[in-house]
Amino acid sequence: MFAIDTVLKIIEQENRRFIEPVVTTISRKRIPFHVLISCLLSLRTKDQTTREASVRLFAVADDPEGMIKIPAQKLEKLIYPVGFYRTKAKKIKEICKVLLEKYDGKVPDEIDELLKLNGVGRKTANLVVTLGYQKPGICVDTHVHRITNRWGYVTTRNPHETEFALREKLPKKYWLTINDLLVTFGQNICVPISPKCSICPVNIYCKKVDVTRHR
DNA sequence: AAAACGGGGGC
DNA sequence: GCCCCAGTTTT
Known part of the structure; x- marks a missing residue:
């Protein structure tokens, strides 16, 4: 027992x-989109670094519309310290594009739907659902x-x-x-x-x- | 110079 | 299910 x-x-x-608890600070406002993007940045990266990069990034754009407009070079520069910045920048753009085209610019609130996004696995999907939407996961x-x-x-x-x-x-x-x-x-x-x-x-x-x- | 940082995807 | 992948920061 x-x-x-x-x-x-x-x-x-x-x-x-x-x-402050780590995950909470990754997305201060617990906005689903913030949770999602921070999660993509956090791969193989120290939490503190992820947090700083997220803050920098969301100051420039904090929704798919805004983020997709950031020139690739600028986006890469913003998130640079997280490592794998080229891959991650690309992934962020891809996902924003899909969100805009298929999901009306919104982050899905269902795990199965989130899993369809390239680069989103169970960890990320569950974090978005729990932290972003306070739904079971x-x-x-x-x-x-x-x-x-x-x-x-x-x-x-x-x-x-x-x-x-x-x-x-x-x-x-x-x-x-x-x-x-x-x-x-x-x-x-x-x-x-x-x-x-x-x-x-x-x-x-x-x-x-x-x-x-x-x- | 070496270790730490962890999740997604391909097969 | 196992193996591969990627690049920065810290020690």
């Missing part, structure tokens, strides 16, 4: 010690996958399996916030390599099963 209520409550407390990224497995709360081999395992056993009231909670926790305490178990507030609940890298 794993006391998920207790553990998440402790983590929520613990997170207050740190800067579970956004499983590496943090959620790693941490729930370390606890022994789920026993899964990849993020996709974790998402469906959590759909089965995670109480619905946590669906929208689990990602936010665990990203902050995962970047400060339950880090991928050498997790800081000695200062971890939920240490006693944890089975310490590592599905990622050890040491």
Whole structure:
């Protein structure tokens, strides 16, 4: 038996010690379009860098109409530090174009619809749905996958399996916030390599099963 | 010079 | 389901 209520409550407390929860700040206003674009920028990129690039970008354009008008070179320059800026700029333009042509310039609020967009997978689709629309979904990224497995709360081999395992056993009231909670926790305490178990507030609940890298 | 940053897609 | 991919920032 794993006391998920207790553990998440402790983590929520613990997170207050740190800067604003990461995902929240990626899209301050939680506008679906912001969530989507920030997610595209965040691939293989440090969160702080993503956040800064998002702020710069949204200051210039914060909807598909505006964004598609930004010259490629300028767009690339705006997001440059996130890495893979050429690929990402291209992807952003492509998606904006599809949004305008097929979705009336709006970001879909259904996971299956979002998945049709090139460059959008389950993580991004779920984040848009949960954070942008407050609709049911579970956004499983590496943090959620790693941490729930370390606890022994789920026993899964990849993020996709974790998402469906959590759909089965995670109480619905946590669906929208689990990602936010665990990203902050995962970047400060339950880090991928050498997790800081000695200062971890939920240490006693944890089975310490590592599905990622050890040491 | 080497490591960290993680998700999507192709097969 | 496994493997490949990409480029910047930080140490």
